[in-house]
Amino acid sequence: MHYYLELQKLINEEAEKLDISAIPSKAEELHRLFDSARDSIVALLVFARKAGVMLEDQYLPITLNSLLRDGDGKRTINTWWNGRLVSIDVDKLDTANASRLALAEQHGVSEQIFLRYEQRIAGQYGTYVHIPCNHRGCSISKNIGFRNPIEMLEAERRASNELWYCHHHREEAFLQEGALPDDLFPVLERISYSPGLTQKNTGAKRDDIQFLESVGLVTVEKVTHGTRLLCYQITLTDDGQRVLDRSMG
Ligand SMILES: [Zn+2]
Numbered sequence: 001m002h003y004y005l006e007l008q009k010l011i012n013e014e015a016e017k018l019d020i021s022a023i024p025s026k027a028e029e030l031h032r033l034f035d036s037a038r039d040s041i042v043a044l045l046v047f048a049r050k051a052g053v054m055l056e057d058q059y060l061p062i063t064l065n066s067l068l069r070d071g072d073g074k075r076t077i078n079t080w081w082n083g084r085l086v087s088i089d090v091d092k093l094d095t096a097n098a099s100r101l102a103l104a105e106q107h108g109v110s111e112q113i114f115l116r117y118e119q120r121i122a123g124q125y126g127t128y129v130h131i132p133c134n135h136r137g138c139s140i141s142k143n144i145g146f147r148n149p150i151e152m153l154e155a156e157r158r159a160s161n162e163l164w165y166c167h168h169h170r171e172e173a174f175l176q177e178g179a180l181p182d183d184l185f186p187v188l189e190r191i192s193y194s195p196g197l198t199q200k201n202t203g204a205k206r207d208d209i210q211f212l213e214s215v216g217l218v219t220v221e222k223v224t225h226g227t228r229l230l231c232y233q234i235t236l237t238d239d240g241q242r243v244l245d246r247s248m249g
Pocket of ligand 1: 133134135139140165166167168169
């Protein structure tokens with residue numbers, strides 16, 4: 001497993017360096033690389049047999065099989081298309097690629113970003129980027145939806161910067177580390193700007209306001225007319241103002 005991760009890291013680093021746009025035919029290049037991998041594995045198996053060496057990996061011959069051409073000289077590979085993983089003939093790769101490039105241009109993003117968009121929507125979370133709860137070992141996450149590649153980039157940017165705690169852990173995180181989920185700062189800001197806001201006007205959910213009240217950052221006052229509840233007026237406490245001032249540095 002350790003070696004596998006190292007290998008993944010190496011592949012990521014090399015992929016970063018590779019300028020794929022400089023390669024005129026991706027189909028040709030893929031066939032060339034498949035052939036060269038096939039030749040290397042065959043040479044390894046031949047040598048191992050003669051040297052009386054048992055190769056550890058029993059999957060090598062199976063891997064080799066996937067590198068070979070079929071009876072018609074064809075190879076089939078999987079690629080992402082229209083948000084799904086589909087099988088295509090390697091010889092159709094350049095046509096598929098030209099269509100993808102045209103779509104990328106239409107959306108105003110690079111081909112690689114458009115490819116990532118296709119991979120994301122075909123993946124586990126579909127058209128959402130998820131932000132995991134920052135509590136170690138918690139598996140709850142918040143989803144940010146996107147509808148096109150540009151919105152995906154924005155969602156990814158938010159997901160990589162935003163600190164978020166689920167409702168099970170935000171109280172503990174605040175009491176122990178003074179950490180507050182990033183999405184609550186704009187709420188505090190709005191309340192600070194116009195004290196006495198109603199819950200709706202804070203832009204927060206009722207549950208968020210209850211949390212802010214429970215950790216002492218806001219007070220919630222009932223406004224009644226006779227016995228009728230008119231609304232809740234929400235005001236920042238001194239602690240709430242301090243937390244907000246600190247965040248604005
Ligand atoms: Zn959590």
